[in-house]
Amino acid sequence: MAGPAWGPPRLDGFILTERLGSGTYATVYKAYAKKDTREVVAIKCVAKKSLNKASVENLLTEIEILKGIRHPHIVHLKDFQWDSDNIYLIMEFCAGGDLSRFIHTRRILPEKVARVFMQQLASALQFLHERNISHLDLKPQNILLSSLEKPHLKLADFGFAQHMSPWDEKHVLRGSPLYMAPEMVCQRQYDARVDLWSVGVILYEALFGQPPFASRSFSELEEKIRSNRVIEDFFAHPWVDLEHMPSRESLARATALVVQAVKKDQDGEAVAALSLYCQALDFFVPALHYEVDAQRKEAIKAKVRQYVSRAEELKAIVSSSNQALLKQGTSARDLLREMARDKPRLLAALEVASAATAKEEEAGGEQDALDLYQHGLGELLVLLAAEPPGRRRELLHTEVQNLMARAEYLKEQVKMRESHWAAETLDKEGLSESVRSSCTLQ
Known part of the structure; x- marks a missing residue:
């Protein structure tokens, strides 16, 4: 039975x-189970007298959805009960608040x-969307934290959630206006992808402290968020990087890449082997x-140290070969420059290539060098197409091939250097400096 109005039921x-x-x-109340475990839970109490037909349907959908799914970043519905006054949803307790x-x-x-939180939220949303479930009320207040010491996101409050395929159209206004997608606010026709707009607003708020479209009225809000731009492919975005989210598959993927790296290493393909070790x-x-498990974790660390050591050896081999190729390419470019004195556009493109080579030799200059190589290649490819047969065309063709090889090489370096999440996590494991240096080619 429900208790008095001024206290919990x-x-x-x-x-x-x-x-x-x-x-x-x-x-929602914090509660303790009376059983021996004294388990802490959160109990959502819904007063029956406050429910109309639509809210009853929403509540039933919420119970149906949550009872049928389990995911580490979706709040767990343990059970539900009811009495003459209330319906009770017994939920996982999240000590970190919202x-x-x-x-x-x-x-x-x-x-x-913010990136770790977005990764966890993306994981939960991808899980839901694969099951044709849309949350439709994503906002920071509906995202809970497991704790404050080691917070993990838990997506909660499925009161507006619906079974919705990406091609469905709905006309009911659901959710909170500050976090609604333009097609929901302005057209009242929308599909499952409106959740991704809300994710973007949440990310903005996490990084800047307030939502991007804070407004004094609904009409002002509607005006601010009108846009025809397409939402990018959120789940595959490299910043979200779901591929490298910690999971039970991580070790198997690492092991498979190591097997490939060892094979390339044995075949004498140092660059390919180094790249595969770093991917692993x-x-x-x-x-x-x-x-x-502490024992298994130590075993993984030992393997990591072994692969880092081999990566250091391969790095030295690759760096030595790289320096020789740079000198060879510079000599050929000098000869081509001599033969291009009557071609100012070709001379200018070769100067860009030389600037790229100089930038590549600077510590941390990989991205700038790559940009210069790509700019120079754009010019040289046009000039190569117009160059008549002869010695200069042969040298120009060789120069384009060399620059393409350098650009591909640098793309791999930049990719390795951009593994910030990996390096930050390894900092906690005491291995980051050796891995970071091994996967950064000079």
Whole structure:
């Protein structure tokens, strides 16, 4: 039976204590199971008298969806009960509060923290969308944190969630206006992808401390968010990087790449072997993060140190070969420059190539060098197409081939250097300096 209006209701098997939050239809309480375990849970109490037909349907859909799914970043519905006054949803308790409070108490979040949170949220959304489930009310208040010490996101409050395929059209306005996609606010016709717009707004708020379209009225908000731009492919975006999210598959992927690296190493293909070792390390890092057994974790660390050591040896081999190729390419370019004195456009393109080579030899200049190589190649390819047969065309053809090879080589270096998440995680494991240096070619 429900208790008095000024206190929490009573529910068999549980002791309800402090109020965690409340909305139009529900109040959430912290509670303890009366059983020996004294398990802590959150209980969402929905007053029956406050429900109309639409809210009853929403509640039933919420229960149906949450009872049928389990995911590490979606709040777990343990059970539901009811009495004459209330319906009770017994949920996993998240001690860290909600993401809104987490952001506002810190004003803004560091990018590396926001990225981890986005990765976890993307994982939950991808799981839902694969099952044709749309949340439709994504906002920081509906994203809970498992704890404050080691926070993990838990997507919650599925009161507006719907089974919705990407091609479905809906005309009901759902969710919170600040986080609604333009097609929902302006056209009332939308599909499952509106969740991705909300994710973008949440990310903006995490990084800048407030939503991008804060407004004083709905009409002002509608005006601000009108846009015809297409939402990018969120789940495949390299910043989200779901591929390298810690999971039970991380170790298997790392091991498969190591097998390939060893084969290339044995065949004398140093560059390919080094690249594969570094790709494997990108998966060993999340594997270490995912592993909880101390003995297995130490075994993985030992393997990582072994592969880092071999990567250092290969790096020395590749660097030596790289320097020889740079000198060879510079000599050929000097000869071509002598033969191009009557071609100012060709001379200018060769100067760009020389600037790229000089930039490549600077520490940390890989991205600038790559940009210069690509700019120079754009010019030289046009000139090569117009160059008549002869010695100069042969040299120009060789120069284009060399620059293409350098550009591909640098793309691989930049890719390795951009593994920030891997390096940051390895910092915690005490291995980052050796891995970072091994996967950065000079």
